[in-house]
Amino acid sequence: MAKIKEGGLSTALQQLDRRWIFLLVAVGAILPILFPIGLSVTVTPPVRDLFDRIESLTPDDVVMVSFDYGPTTKPENGPMAAAVLRHCLARRVKVVVLALFPIGGGAMATEELDRVAAEFPTLRYGTDFVNLGYKDGGQASMKQMGEDIARVFPSDSRGTPLSRLPLMQKVRNYRDIKLVVSLATGIIGDWWINLINAQFGTPVAVGCTAVSAPKFYAYYDSHQMIGLLGGLKGASEYERLLLDAYPQVKPVYDNPMIFNAMRGMDVQTIIHAIIIGFIIIGNVAYFLGRSRAARV
Amino acid sequence: MSIELIGTWIAALLTLCLFSFLYKDNPFFRFAEALFAGVSLGYYIGQTANNTLKPNLVLPLVHDFRGNYDLVIPALLGLNLYTRYIPRIAWMARFSLAVYVGYYTGVNMVQKLQGEVLPQAGATMMPLLGAFPIAGTTALLVTLAATALVLGLIDSARGHLTRGAVIFVSTWIVARVVAQVAFPLAADALDNLLLFVGVIMVLIYFFFSLEHRGAVGGMSRLGIWFLMLGFGAAFGYTVMGRVSLLIGRMNFLIIDWIGGTVRAIGG
Structure with a gap:
């Protein structure tokens, strides 16, 4: 109180210990996890475009899903990976999964594919979906797959030669792929667009972290990619579309033990409100302090 | 306590060690940070050895050397990089680096021009007055x-x-x-x-x-x-x-760690 009297409210606010803000943000994160609000999700065109493209595919078509992220961005990329895989498998579209991100990309691919594939017991590994595993080399590996995927991935993640997998007997290179979906945390998503789409013409969509979303909007606007999931918000929109079109997946999204983007957006909204509040308070304190200094 | 729950406890305690930095710098944070960096590097080496070197280099050479002898060249170039640790012949590593830099320069030049500069420039060349009915x-x-x-x-x-x-x-x-x-x-x-x-x-x-x-x-x-x-x-x-990353960690602490432990105790 003495400090407030001495320097005024503006000084006290400007000298507020930042740990109080951390504490408030933590409370704002914990409460909506314990007591979900269920805010509505509005769908934007980049997300709908990807959803519609997968909807247009037939069970004979093949989608390549590249896990280009690791555990560090799993809260953002994980829900979108699960939603895209779930959508493809629900439509009986064939899925080829691979990973190009070195720190945990392979583990993420195996974890998500195993979890989602278990929801579709009639689908068979090797015939309906395949996990090629992780490969080093980035652009070199991606370019080589344009000629022959088996040269880059002689065997799948389980060590089975590709020639023994019925699905991979039909998929030789990008010409046999209808769509590539890259779930990316960094520059690998760019490579799918400016290397593979540009040189092979394969349609590409990217599910990226929010940090890199503004960059990908430029590719989306120039029609170099057919759809974009930007961060947790993009993932929540895709989940909304999936739930509306496939009610059979509802139990998965109702399960409180499984994290999903729609519940995450509840927390996101609360924390954003707190941050906006502090930005306003900070600006008010700054201008109050400035006018006070001008008077003195 | 199951192995899975032990793993969850280790992950939760390491998460709390990292969060402790928000209060102030401390040895627990530094320990978790160093552990993460070390484990990441070890994991990367293991991944590359098992998923790239073994299936793409070692096994093809072991099973069919005559059909894959061309793989010896990149293998030697790769090994040659390590000569930089021997001062007397450190210059030899430059040959491998030259091939590496040359390859990726070639790939990137075309990639940037064809995949970024031209399409992005084209996307800015938009009709300012379209032939609309309400022109x-x-x-x-x-x-x-x-x-x-x-x-x-x-x-x-x-x-x-x-x-x-x-x-x-x-x-x-x-x-x-x-x-x-x-x-x-x-x-x-x-x-x-x-x-x-x-x-x-x-x-x-x-x-x-x-x-x-x-x-x-x-x-x-x-x-x-x-x-x-x-x-x-x-x-x-x-x-x-x-904030999304914070949500992920909070969700892990509440649902997986606390919730998982309560469920394990409750049977």
Whole structure:
């Protein structure tokens, strides 16, 4: 109180210990996890475009899903990976999964594919979906797959030669792929667009972290990619579309033990409100302090 | 206690060690940070050895050396990189580096030009006046916005840099709102105009051969505004991204760690 009297409210606010803000943000994160609000999700065109493209595919078509992220961005990329895989498998579209991100990309691919594939017991590994595993080399590996995927991935993640997998007997290179979906945390998503789409013409969509979303909007606007999931918000929109079109997946999204983007957006909204509040308070304190200094 | 729950406890305690930095720097945070860096590197080496070196190099050479003898060349180039640790023959590593740099320079040059520069430049070359049924209205709105731009530039040339930028931006916003409500097709033309103006103004901001005074100064100021809008969008998304990671960790602590432990105790 003495400090407030001495320097005024503006000084006290400007000298507020930042740990109080951390504490408030933590409370704002914990409460909506314990007591979900269920805010509505509005769908934007980049997300709908990807959803519609997968909807247009037939069970004979093949989608390549590249896990280009690791555990560090799993809260953002994980829900979108699960939603895209779930959508493809629900439509009986064939899925080829691979990973190009070195720190945990392979583990993420195996974890998500195993979890989602278990929801579709009639689908068979090797015939309906395949996990090629992780490969080093980035652009070199991606370019080589344009000629022959088996040269880059002689065997799948389980060590089975590709020639023994019925699905991979039909998929030789990008010409046999209808769509590539890259779930990316960094520059690998760019490579799918400016290397593979540009040189092979394969349609590409990217599910990226929010940090890199503004960059990908430029590719989306120039029609170099057919759809974009930007961060947790993009993932929540895709989940909304999936739930509306496939009610059979509802139990998965109702399960409180499984994290999903729609519940995450509840927390996101609360924390954003707190941050906006502090930005306003900070600006008010700054201008109050400035006018006070001008008077003195 | 199951193995899975033990793993969850280790992950939860390490998460709390990292969060402790928010209070202040401490040995627990430093321990967790160093452990993460070390484990990541070890994991990367293991992944590369098992998923790339073994299936793409070792096994093909062991099973069919005659059919895959060309793999010996990249293998030798790779091993040659390690000669840099022997000072007497460290120069030999440059041959491998030259091949590596040469390959990726070649790939990147084409990739950047074909995949970024040309398509992105093409995407900025938009029709400012489309052949719409309401071409007259479109022309009117676009002319309005363009006039505002000219007025803004004239004002800037007189020394009112900020006022010039304000005139353009505010007039464009009014025209865009009118178009959105009454003439949706005209909205596209206005968007294209904004894109065109934004690109030119930002390029002028980065054009340092002329002093940024007068009309050039006004356009440069407008370029800063466009850049600031871009930075604002990027910052907003960055906040959203970081908050998402916090949500993921909080969800892990509450649902997986505390919830999992309660379920394990309760049987």
